[in-house]
Amino acid sequence: MKTLPSQPNQSLMDGLRLLEALAARAQPVACTDLAKELGMELTRVNRLVKTLHHKGFAHRDRSRKYGPGAGLLVLSAATLNTLGLFRDGLAALQELREEKLVTAIGVLWRDRVSYFYHWSPGQSLEEAVGRMELFPATRSSIGLALLASHEDSEVRALFGRGPIPGFKGWADLKRALDAARRDGCAVMANADGGVSIGVPVGVPPFAGVALSGARGAKEIARLTARLKDLALRIPQNSRLAV
C-alpha cells in the first residue's frame, strides 16, 4: 500500500489532477470547464494551469484554452526510455502478430487499465500505440490478471461499496481473482464468442499482456502458454511494481 507522507502536498496533487485532465482532452479546454469537471475552485484552477503552462506542460491557444504541452511529450519520451517497456515489451510482442489476434499491453491505473498498446490485425505499430482508453479493470483480462496480484483488501478498497463492472458483487469478483491467482492468468469471455487471455508481467506484476479472440480449449491453452513464456522474457528493467 502506498503511504502518504506525514504532510502530503495538496498543490502538487491537484496540479497533477489537472495535468491528467489536460493530457486526455481531445480538444483544448477552458479553465471554467476544468474547474466544473474536477470540482475545484476557479481561481485556483487558473493559477495551477497557468503554472503548468509557464513550465511548458500545458499548451495555451489564442482563445485561452489549454491542452497538453511539449513538456508532456518530453516526459513521455523520458518515461518510455527509462522504463524500456516500449522497446523491450513491444519487441517481444511483435512475434505474436502471426497469431492474427488482438494484442495488448496495459497497466493498472486505479480501477482501470490503460492500454498502452492495443493492436488489431491490419494495424500498423503507430496506430496501436498511445491508445488512451482507460477501461474498467474488471472487464479486462489484463485488469483481472493485475488485480489478482493485489491483496483482496486493496481490491475491495478500490471499488468501495459501488458496483463492480461486469460482476454481480464482491463474491463474484473474488472467485475470478482466485482463479486468476491459481492459473497465473485471467481468461474472460468476449462478446463475440472468443476469449481474452491476460497474463501479468514482472514479479511483482507491473503490466499485463493479452491476446483476444482465442477460440477452443486447445488454442486457448496453447496461447496461454505462449503468452506466459513471452511475459517471462520481458526484461526486468521494465519493472513497475504496483
Next chain:
Amino acid sequence: MKTLPSQPNQSLMDGLRLLEALAARAQPVACTDLAKELGMELTRVNRLVKTLHHKGFAHRDRSRKYGPGAGLLVLSAATLNTLGLFRDGLAALQELREEKLVTAIGVLWRDRVSYFYHWSPGQSLEEAVGRMELFPATRSSIGLALLASHEDSEVRALFGRGPIPGFKGWADLKRALDAARRDGCAVMANADGGVSIGVPVGVPPFAGVALSGARGAKEIARLTARLKDLALRIPQNSRLAV
C-alpha cells in the same frame, strides 16, 4: 512568452521538477541524491516524492529508492493519443526510411531538443521511439529550425550570458537563425562530413523533423524539399505551438 500567474504555485513547479528528474533516471534514486542534484531541501523532496508515489507517478522499491511510476505511462499514453504526433507524425516519417538516413522528430524543451523519435538505418520502430536524449538545441538542426520561430529576445533569454553550444556567441547564432528563417529550415554540418536538415512542423512550429547524413548539394536540396513537403502533411491536431 509564457506568463506566470500572479500567484504561481511553487509546490507544483518543484513537484514537476522532481517528476522530470525521476522520469529520466535510468536507475532508482534515493531522496537524498535527488535533493542534492536539484538543490532542494531534503524533507521537502521526501514529501513531494512521497506524494508523487502515493498518486502513482513514482515507483518505490524495497530500498526506498524512487523511479517513474505507472501514472507516467498512463500520462504518456494519453499524451501520445491526444497529440496524435505518434500516430500521424511517425506514419508520415515511415516513408523516409527508403532514404536510409538517420530520421528524427524532436520538440524544443528549454534550450534543448528532446528527440521523441530518432531512427538509424537497421533499427526497428520500437528502438527508435522514446529516446530521451535532451540534446543542446543549438547543436541540432531541429533545434535551430525551432529556435528560429522564436523572437530573438526569447532566444537570447534562453541562453543568458552563458556559452552557446556550437556557436562563438550571439552574433554567430543569430546568423544561423536568420538563415533558418530565410530558408524555412536549418542545415548543420555533421562530424562525419554529411549534413543534418531540420524542418519545423506546424504554424506556429511545435515540433521538427530531420534527416541526417545527406551529402552533396543536389541531394541536400532534394531531401530538404522532401522534408518540407512531408512537414506540411503532418496533421494539425498534432499542434503544439511553442
Next chain:
DNA sequence: TTTCATTTGGCTATAATAGCAATCACCTGG
C-alpha cells in the same frame, strides 16, 4: 462599438507548507 462571459490580478486571512531536530528503518559488518 457594446455587451457578456471568462480570465486574471490584488488583497487579506489562513492553512498548507518549510525546516529543524528527533525518531525510525534498513543495511552492513563483526
Next chain:
DNA sequence: CCAGGTGATTGCTATTATAGCCAAATGAAA
C-alpha cells in the same frame, strides 16, 4: 544475532505560500 551508521521520515512550530473573494482586464460575438 547485534550494534552502529546512514538515510528516510515524522512531529512540531513558525512562516509564508496559497486560497478565495471581488473587481479589473481581456476576448469573442453580436
